[in-house]
Amino acid sequence: MRIAEIFRSKQGEGFWTGTDSLFIRVSGCPLHCGFCDTAYASWKIDRAEELSCDQILTRVLAEETEHVVITGGEPMVQTGIVELTHRLSELGRTITIETAGIAALPVKCDLMSISPKRSNSTPLGAPEEVIRRHETLRDQKQIVRRLIADYPYQLKFVVDHPDDLDDIDGYLTALGSVDSSRVCVMPMAVDTPSMAEKLVWIRPYCRARGFYYTSRMQLVWFGNRRGT
Template identity: 35%
Template sequence: MPVASDVEESATDTDAAGEGLPINEVFYSLQGEGTLAGIPSVFVRTSGCNLRCWFCDSYHTSWEPTGAWRDVNSILEEVQSHEQANHVVLTGGEPLIHEQSVELLERLAAEGYHTTVETNGTIYRDAPIDLTSISPKLASSTPTPDRDPKGDGEWEEKHEENRIDMDALSLMVDAYETQLKFVVTDESDLLEITDLVERVRAATATTVADDDVLLMPEGMTREQLDGTRSEVAELAMEYGYRYTPRLHVDLWNDAPGT
């Protein structure tokens, strides 16, 4: 395993590390989030992220990125070893910081897989994607000094500056079938969500229905979700948006590889 800085330094410059992708893990599970929840899927998790959400449930792809550089062939082989699956979820970290994610998606499409990309929506790439599962990051995700899991708020400004890119977000919504999946910590997030949804609607030619807007409770453990899911479910009903569970957390809590 390369040390964290290997991934970090070359995360936006894959040429520096040659061909391939920094891979944190590949595993077979049920899609736990969003409109395809419950579907058996192979997850490919890249390492490295351009943001630093304080609540990130994939700490070892963002705050302390680790992984091994792997070529696309070897990733594809591991995906194919899970013979029951015809859905692949490319996630991270932020998978779209890596140019080589496009090649992986092309190879997966050529093999007939349905592909979902889990992304924060700040980087647009042209690739064969069946569903972009975009999770734009709200102000409540910002790692202020009192909520920084690692340091002392060093990422606050950069995260705040980069968390929304309306151009990238609009391009993605117009190019792909999309769901907008917001992590909700409490009711105060809803003003920003409704405003952002209206801005996306104004900036795109695509119809973004309320059903395409998903509210997902914040929490990486069952215990944490116990404190958020009821309120978020009520908010979904109040605003007419869709609620999404975190099925994998309900089933397996925070066990690795789920």
């Protein structure tokens, strides 16, 4: 698998916020979202190493974390993730996969963290071909429905403006059959002041619908730093 970095930290987002975890960040993502905060692992790749499953597991075994988070980049487009997750499961690890919900593979997973990419993710200003690919790939409801049916999940939306909330409502209606307690809404932010400003309108929206609002606690704990 092409791996951008492996590091130990705390999960900063979603249901398992605060959980000590080993993060395996795969390299490469076909989407190129405008707000991507891991471009170095997605399309502006400055370092990545090709590691076998055994090599990754050696790194995992060197840590004592029960939780392993496979993130990206986009993990679900790397076929090596199938063997990796099955072997992690045999080792008794609890596995989160963070995906945009654009591909499905027969992985083992305890929490499928799906972050559908909405219209606010369009990479405005990017070359036309990049925008076209992003718009073609980003919204694949049939795959999201399949992941929801097959795994314990959280459905995590990134919002920047109050108008984005209407977009979530429309998406969920079109998707159908989503447990509202599995929906998370998270501010688009790379610093704590802008995150706090957005939580002012995110919180009441979530409370009214029974959704979960999630901060990006890694910004509070570590700042906007790589490897956290």
